[in-house]
Amino acid sequence: EAAVTQSPRNKVTVTGGNVTLSCRQTNSHNYMYWYRQDTGHGLRLIHYSYGAGNLQIGDVPDGYKATRTTQEDFFLLLELASPSQTSLYFCASSDSGGRDAEQFFGPGTRLTVL
Template sequence: EAAVTQSPRNKVAVTGGKVTLSCNQTNNHNNMYWYRQDTGHGLRLIHYSYGAGSTEKGDIPDGYKASRPSQENFSLILELATPSQTSVYFCASGDLPVSNERLFFGHGTKLSVL
């Protein structure tokens, strides 16, 4: 089973501060994703990546940057955190459609911006 590990599990940040959420996957998947989950919206895609060095905008990229320095690691960066970015963030990896694998999710990071 693919392993996707997120850190930290919980984070409290101040408005205007910089926040970095980290994600590591150990199954050599090409594709990685960052979603946020909010009540009434389900999960929405922020950024994704096809492989090391690539980052692409998802459906709600404003206020976020992403970095994919290696196959295993994908970070989500909030340069100037705002209270509206308080949410639960999920990282996922997968290799569709190459291998017909499904998406694998991390356990989530609960971010509170005060």
């Protein structure tokens, strides 16, 4: 059974729309991450969290909010979506302590902003 799940798997919205991407992990991991993947850029970290209620800023946070409601659930919010946010989004989790820890990725959400 998949340990990191994401929903929806595909989403189409219009410019200015509100979007929430969901991630759930059943690994009992403390750390969770949101990345975006774009051709020519690889994986870029948007936000991450080391526990419920905690939020850390990544490398490309502009235009994104995130919220970690429980150890299992991490949400990415786009309140005024723009075409530049069209991308493939991945959620990941890793064990507490984090150093040298393997990150386990979900299957991804493909978001299109028209």
